[in-house]
Amino acid sequence: MKKILLTLCMLPFFIWLQGCAPATYEIEGYTESSINPDIPVPTNAKLVENIAYSDDPNLKKGAKYELKHIGGEQGLYPPMDYFQKLADTGWVELEEKRLGHVHFLKKDTTVIAIEIREDTFQITEMVKGAME
Structure with missing residues (x-):
């Protein structure tokens, strides 16, 4: 009887504890981005929209993707994997240019900005010479 009572008392605690566990994202592989074939994106990321920047002379084109929990809680934890x-495919992060959630990476003459949020990330290709 004590075991049953103890189990019933502990059940709400375990349910609460499971609810407090941080949610994580999972990357199932990589494919080409919709804006540039040299930029890998997780295959399980859903393309939300392609973005054209006709009003900003520094931005060429962009794409917004959805992947649950990619940025961790409130987008505070960039997805290191x-x-x-990106580094394995030749992209080098320009750490001195980083602005909060926005990371800048360069490969050859192409510079991209990746903005990481909790459930989304946006890749924007910069116009050549925009970061100089």
Whole structure:
């Protein structure tokens, strides 16, 4: 009887504890981005929209993707495995240019900005010479 009572008392605690566990994202592989084939994106990321920047002379084109929990709670935790994949394919982060959630990366003469949020990320290709 004590075991049953103890189990019933502990059940709400375990349910609460599971609810407090941080949610994580999962990357199932990589594919080409919709704006540039040299930029890998997680295959399970859903393309939300392609973005054209006709009003900003520094921005060429962009794409917004949805992937649950990619940026961690409130977008505070950048996905290190995704940034490692970018590095493995030749993208170098310009750490001195970083602005909060926005990371700038360069490969050859192409510069991109990746803005990481909690459930989304946006990749924007910059116009050549915009970051100089």
